[in-house]
Amino acid sequence: MTENDIFKALADPTRRSIFEKLAGGRMNASALREGMEISQPAMSQHLSVLRTAGLLRKERKGRFVNYEVDPEGLALIAGWLGKYRAYWPERIGALKILLKDMDQ
Template identity: 40%
Template sequence: MGSPALKHDVFQAIADPTRRKVLKLLADQDMAIVAISECFPLSRTAVNKHLHILSAAGLVSSEKIGRETRYRLQPEPLAEVREWLSFFEAYWDDKLELLKSYVENDMD
């Protein structure tokens, strides 16, 4: 019996700027690894490692079409990030409101 595949944390997956850029590319269209690799000063092997991490986090899926593998964005796991950030929106809204009040009162 094989060990279950490790599922990568969505936050770890998007922590790398290259992986965030890959997600942006895939938001526009499905792409083969060759096309993705052309957008970066990295080897195809390095891009493949990034895609593997994104795939393990559920952020991309792949489909073999002929001799190439095409990758597609799966944005659903990003909901976890959105929920986490929304928790802090109220904090920033409050702080910005306080700053606005301070600046307006200081100018009077």
């Protein structure tokens, strides 16, 4: 779970799609594949990369495995972004919210 793992994991558009899907709530690997035109092994490999990076957690549930967003990874990105705070544009709402939360 390093900065490098995270950025490499997110460098792939398919993995970002998977991550985005999971932002909607926990889901198993088969459900994730629906409407994604991706093979089962490919999905499994992508999930492994995202998990190793600290962006996802997994939890076995019988013969299914549920995946969910792991805030640890997001915190690391936020930390990285925080280093460049001096350059954050004023107009960015999301950042303003982040900034506000961090200042408390």
